Amino acid sequence: MDHIPPSAVTGAAMDTVVPKRRGRLLKRIAAAAAVTACLAWAGWQFVPHGLQVASRDVRLARVEQGVFRDDIVVRATAEPLNSIILDSVESGRVEEVFAKDGQAVRKGELLFRLSNPQRNLELLARQTEYSQQIFNAAQLRVAQEAVRTDHQRRQSDLEFALSQARKQHARNQRLAQQGFISAVALEESSDKLAQQQRALDEEKRAVANEEKVRDRALDQLDSGLHGLQSGLKLVSATVDALAVRAPADGVLTDFRMLVGQTVRPDQHIGRIDDPQHFKLSAQVDEFYLSRLTVGRTGTVTQDGKTYAIKVATVYPQIKEGRFTAEMVFTAGQPEVISPGQSMDVQLTLGEPAKAMLLPNGAFVNDTGGSWVFVAGPDGERVEKRAVKLGRRNNAQVEVLSGLGAGENVIISSYTPFGKAERLQLTK
Numbered sequence: 001m002d003h004i005p006p007s008a009v010t011g012a013a014m015d016t017v018v019p020k021r022r023g024r025l026l027k028r029i030a031a032a033a034a035v036t037a038c039l040a041w042a043g044w045q046f047v048p049h050g051l052q053v054a055s056r057d058v059r060l061a062r063v064e065q066g067v068f069r070d071d072i073v074v075r076a077t078a079e080p081l082n083s084i085i086l087d088s089v090e091s092g093r094v095e096e097v098f099a100k101d102g103q104a105v106r107k108g109e110l111l112f113r114l115s116n117p118q119r120n121l122e123l124l125a126r127q128t129e130y131s132q133q134i135f136n137a138a139q140l141r142v143a144q145e146a147v148r149t150d151h152q153r154r155q156s157d158l159e160f161a162l163s164q165a166r167k168q169h170a171r172n173q174r175l176a177q178q179g180f181i182s183a184v185a186l187e188e189s190s191d192k193l194a195q196q197q198r199a200l201d202e203e204k205r206a207v208a209n210e211e212k213v214r215d216r217a218l219d220q221l222d223s224g225l226h227g228l229q230s231g232l233k234l235v236s237a238t239v240d241a242l243a244v245r246a247p248a249d250g251v252l253t254d255f256r257m258l259v260g261q262t263v264r265p266d267q268h269i270g271r272i273d274d275p276q277h278f279k280l281s282a283q284v285d286e287f288y289l290s291r292l293t294v295g296r297t298g299t300v301t302q303d304g305k306t307y308a309i310k311v312a313t314v315y316p317q318i319k320e321g322r323f324t325a326e327m328v329f330t331a332g333q334p335e336v337i338s339p340g341q342s343m344d345v346q347l348t349l350g351e352p353a354k355a356m357l358l359p360n361g362a363f364v365n366d367t368g369g370s371w372v373f374v375a376g377p378d379g380e381r382v383e384k385r386a387v388k389l390g391r392r393n394n395a396q397v398e399v400l401s402g403l404g405a406g407e408n409v410i411i412s413s414y415t416p417f418g419k420a421e422r423l424q425l426t427k
Helices: 022-046 117-178 183-240 363-367
Strands: 051-054 060-062 064-068 071-080 083-087 092-097 110-115 243-245 250-253 268-273 278-285 297-302 305-319 322-329 342-348 353-359 371-375 381-386 388-392 396-401 408-410 422-426
Touching (some): 117 183, 363 371
Antiparallel strands (some): 060 408, 064 353, 071 278, 071 342, 092 110, 297 305, 305 322, 353 396, 371 381, 371 408, 381 422
16 A cells, blocks of 8 residues: 655645734834934044143143233343443553452553554654654744844844934934035935835835744644644553553453453453442343333342332343343342342233233243133033233233133143144043
């Protein structure tokens, strides 16, 4: 009997049509979206937002309302109030040195002596020329005196001859009236009188002319002698200048003369400082150039005592971002003060006033006061923001706009951040 295999079971009889459930699908999609959003938010939190900077490498400060003190503190150096520069007026070789650097000297005290054979020869030549001119002047005066004496003798003779001719003519006139002499003899005596008168007048004119010539010659000679004398004084002064003396009382500074050294004209050889009176010289940031003017006051504190000062001179030339200001003491100076000594000077630029404030820092110079990096509430994200800053002193910066009280600002240097617009502070 043949075996008949059973039929294969397909399960078709068990299949049942189930209707689709849309609500459950939507829930699954919403859940997936929520999970995706959470993952995205978590990823966003871990993705860097700007240049990452370690918190320990920056300095944060809070914007606060306070009182702005409009003053600055500068480091100043003490300098002599009065100094006399010593420059050589003559060249030569140093033969002797009588003073040393740092020594107190008196006016007229000999500092050093130079030797210059050329100057000595010039002096000798001028002295010889002057002596020769004096001799020539003396000879001329002797000669002129002899000529004057001769003229006086001749004039006296002519005056005597004229007197005799006048007397003779007067006698002849009386004799002619009595008929003792002829008219011819009277005429001859008249002619002789006239001749003697002309001779005397000519002699007087000659004497007067010679006196004028002689006076002009003497004036020219005196002028020449005066010129020679002035030249001799100048040469003598140059020789005297070889012995260099202190022009005033004070302390000899920067004096380094050595025996055998060659000195040139206009060579700086030192200076003489006033040891009793000092001024202060400070290098000030160019930001204060328009506000630090002559007459501004300030104070210096030393050994527990405060001394008043005022700005005496402002040099507007800017070098490496700074200019020079000089200050003088107005009511006494410290008892002990030395050239080159450094002091902290507090200068007042204006009256205290209420203002929004930030601590002063390197950021001001880096940005010019036009923008800052402001930290967000979480203390990690930092964004660049435009601001307007006003006055500043050594400790404070006045905030005019762009920041509110309580905000945190990076006040350290911005140089390491380059051109970054955002920062993220990390632990």
